[in-house]
Amino acid sequence: MPEITRFYGIVIKMFFGDHSPPHFHSIYGEYNALIGIESLQIIEGDLPNRAEKMVLEWATLYQKDLINIWNSQEFIKLPPLK
Template identity: 45%
Template sequence: MPGVSRFLGITVVMFYRDHAPPHFHALYGEYEVTVEIESGMVSGRFPRRPLAFLLEWWDYSREDLRANRDRARLGIPVVPIAPWE
């Protein structure tokens, strides 16, 4: 489970052999969501404010997330993405 970014108590990860559509996982305490890279569609449960920060980060980082998804599919290590500040 390669870590992609960490900020404000949120950990963003991608799995190398994950299912379609392309997405990432975000963890916050006992909460976990998946976010589709293209649409931003969220599945799972997350507190409201951390989710808002996560979606702002997603919008800002979408190109880097796409590139990391391509790396993960090829088994190449993902590159860390700058945290949201």
């Protein structure tokens, strides 16, 4: 599973050929969540509140890029949240 980015101890990854709906994985320590790219909501799993807010802020900034990665299945790294 390619790593898209990493910030503040949070790792964002995406499985190519994974099940619908389009989503990415967010891993923070022992927490793991699947985030819907279109809805920007947690589909499965959980994150601490602060980490969830940062992930959703980052995903809002790069939502179009995430959709392009999902659709093209071409790996690119995206900038971290600053």
